[in-house]
Amino acid sequence: MISVIDSIGLSVIKTVIMVRDFVVLTLRTLVYTFTPPFRVSDIFKQLYFVINESAPIVIFCVCSAAAVTIIESSFHMKIIIQNDALVPGFAALLILRELGAVVSALLVTSRVGAGIAAEVGTMQITEQIDALKMLGINPIRFLVVPRLIASVIGGVVLSILANLVCLYVAMLVSQYKLGHSAGSFIVAMRAFVSMQDLYFAAIKGACFGFVIPLVSCYFGFRCKAGAEGVGLATTNSVVTISISIITIDFILSWIFSYFY
Amino acid sequence: MSDAQVQFINVIKSFGDRTILKGISFEAKQGEILFILGTSGTGKSVLLKNLVGLLRPDTGEIWVDGEEVSQISEEKYFDIRKKCGMVFQHPALFDSLTVFENVAFGVRKHYDYPEEKIKEIVKKCLKLVHLDDVEEKLPQDISYGMQKRVSLARTVAISPKILLFDEPTTGLDPVTTNAVNQLILDLSKTLKTTSLVVSHDMHCALAIADRIIVLDKGNIVDQGTPAELKASKHPLVKEFLMEATTHA
Numbered sequence: 001m002i003s004v005i006d007s008i009g010l011s012v013i014k015t016v017i018m019v020r021d022f023v024v025l026t027l028r029t030l031v032y033t034f035t036p037p038f039r040v041s042d043i044f045k046q047l048y049f050v051i052n053e054s055a056p057i058v059i060f061c062v063c064s065a066a067a068v069t070i071i072e073s074s075f076h077m078k079i080i081i082q083n084d085a086l087v088p089g090f091a092a093l094l095i096l097r098e099l100g101a102v103v104s105a106l107l108v109t110s111r112v113g114a115g116i117a118a119e120v121g122t123m124q125i126t127e128q129i130d131a132l133k134m135l136g137i138n139p140i141r142f143l144v145v146p147r148l149i150a151s152v153i154g155g156v157v158l159s160i161l162a163n164l165v166c167l168y169v170a171m172l173v174s175q176y177k178l179g180h181s182a183g184s185f186i187v188a189m190r191a192f193v194s195m196q197d198l199y200f201a202a203i204k205g206a207c208f209g210f211v212i213p214l215v216s217c218y219f220g221f222r223c224k225a226g227a228e229g230v231g232l233a234t235t236n237s238v239v240t241i242s243i244s245i246i247t248i249d250f251i252l253s254w255i256f257s258y259f260y
Numbered sequence: 261m262s263d264a265q266v267q268f269i270n271v272i273k274s275f276g277d278r279t280i281l282k283g284i285s286f287e288a289k290q291g292e293i294l295f296i297l298g299t300s301g302t303g304k305s306v307l308l309k310n311l312v313g314l315l316r317p318d319t320g321e322i323w324v325d326g327e328e329v330s331q332i333s334e335e336k337y338f339d340i341r342k343k344c345g346m347v348f349q350h351p352a353l354f355d356s357l358t359v360f361e362n363v364a365f366g367v368r369k370h371y372d373y374p375e376e377k378i379k380e381i382v383k384k385c386l387k388l389v390h391l392d393d394v395e396e397k398l399p400q401d402i403s404y405g406m407q408k409r410v411s412l413a414r415t416v417a418i419s420p421k422i423l424l425f426d427e428p429t430t431g432l433d434p435v436t437t438n439a440v441n442q443l444i445l446d447l448s449k450t451l452k453t454t455s456l457v458v459s460h461d462m463h464c465a466l467a468i469a470d471r472i473i474v475l476d477k478g479n480i481v482d483q484g485t486p487a488e489l490k491a492s493k494h495p496l497v498k499e500f501l502m503e504a505t506t507h508a
């Protein structure tokens with residue numbers, strides 16, 4: 001019994017310490033983000049990495065998601081109310097408010113988040129981070145800041161891209177599979193969603209983009225020696241980021257609901 | 261405070277409930293080559309990292325060039341690290357930079373030299389470690405032994421007063437090992453660089469060390485000049501000596 005309480009207590013303490021360290025990392029990163037020197041070329045390099053790595057899979061997955069969403073909702077609506085005229089509206093709502101931003105963020109996590117954790121973790125265990133410090137370089141400024149800025153910008157761009165592609169594919173599917181005309185799709189869509197929804201999706205993209213590199217770098221910096229160390233850092237960051245994205249999505253959707 | 265350039269006074273360092281350094285005291289004078297011998301996992305790397313603030317001791321004092329550094333801020337360590345070049349156990353080269361840029365990296369950061377001068381320094385340092393024609397290559401395109409030598413060149417390039425070597429010759433062939441030993445010797449004789457060399461190679465230690473410290477399970481078990489150590493009665497030291505003579 002005692003040992004159960006002990007181990008619960010221990011893991012609570014460990015979690016508190018981890019959260020504290022993460023908050024410290026976040027605050028320091030923010031301070032360095034807004035103070036010179038700015039590493040502009042690094043930011044562009046990272047931005048290219050984020051978009052180039054993720055855009056193809058984001059577009060591919062979002063196309064499938066769009067097709068499934070619209071066909072499924074049409075199928076069910078036809079069963080219930082024998083009419084799927086409202087489907088474009090519902091599908092657009094679902095895409096803009098949830099699907100576009102979340103699906104693209106989860107895909108970015110699997111590419112970029114895992115990539116950063118493995119990269120920083122490898123640098124940690126091969127003493128490259130120590131070497132940076134020895135040569136007078138602050139690893140947070142050098143590694144975390146450019147990735148953070150690139151990932152926030154990339155998050156916004158990819159979220160908007162994913163939403164637009166998703167809507168376009170939904171329209172094509174409804175046109176060729178369900179027999180709605182493009183015009184009627186757009187009219188039905190406009191009744192449910194507005195430009196504001198796209199802005200909110202962009203904000204979500206920015207928030208998800210903010211979390212991804214911070215969590216990945218956090219686990220990368222704590223990476224333990226050995227090949228398992230890097231694997232563990234990667235897995236831990238992907239799991240943590242995915243949970244965070246779902247949680248943040250819930251919180252943001254709840255906040256945004258006051259504006260609709 | 262004695263005339264030592266590097267001094268540890270009763271340094272203790274633990275990770276969780278494992279105490280790695282159990283009260284280490286030693287000193288190194290300017291220009292001296294001090295070898296720190298020990299089997300792997302005894303905390304040799306931890307000892308060096310405490311000196312340059314990559315790890316901080318739990319208790320004890322660490323003096324570098326007349327300054328107590330164990331509690332100073334990360335910002336203040338910038339100047340200490342400029343004085344102390346460290347060659348890591350891993351080559352620790354930056355993967356995304358060419359060999360030239362790796363060596364130039366610290367020089368650019370620490371000094372405000374024109375490009376011409378930087379080129380000259382990089383060339384000179386690569387020559388010191390017997391490397392040429394690799395400047396434009398990436399670290400992953402050259403052999404492990406070459407990477408270790410580039411990392412040596414990178415450290416020497418900022419002309420530190422104190423050089424720390426973490427197993428500089430582990431994994432190198434005998435010819436390169438000799439070249440590296442010769443380099444350590446030359447730097448200490450010509451530039452009066454103080455060198456702390458972590459190693460488990462008694463053969464190298466006997467060849468170039470001024471003094472040797474033997475570390476075991478977090479304690480210093482014996483120390484002295486090579487001649488003194490050869491007469492040591494400590495079983496671990498004897499074992500190291502056996503190794504050295506069979507290799508020679």
Ligand SMILES: Nc1ncnc2c1ncn2[C@@H]1O[C@H](COP(=O)(O)OP(=O)(O)O)[C@@H](O)[C@H]1O
Nearest residue numbers: 275276280298299300301302303304305306307
């Ligand atoms: N950052 C760290 N966190 C926890 N344990 C560590 C850390 N660094 C080293 N150790 C432990 O300290 C011991 C000594 O390590 P090290 O100094 O690398 O040995 P060596 O003498 O081979 O260089 C090892 O058991 C290692 O697991």
Ligand SMILES: [Mg+2]
Nearest residue numbers: 304305349426
């Ligand atoms: Mg070591």
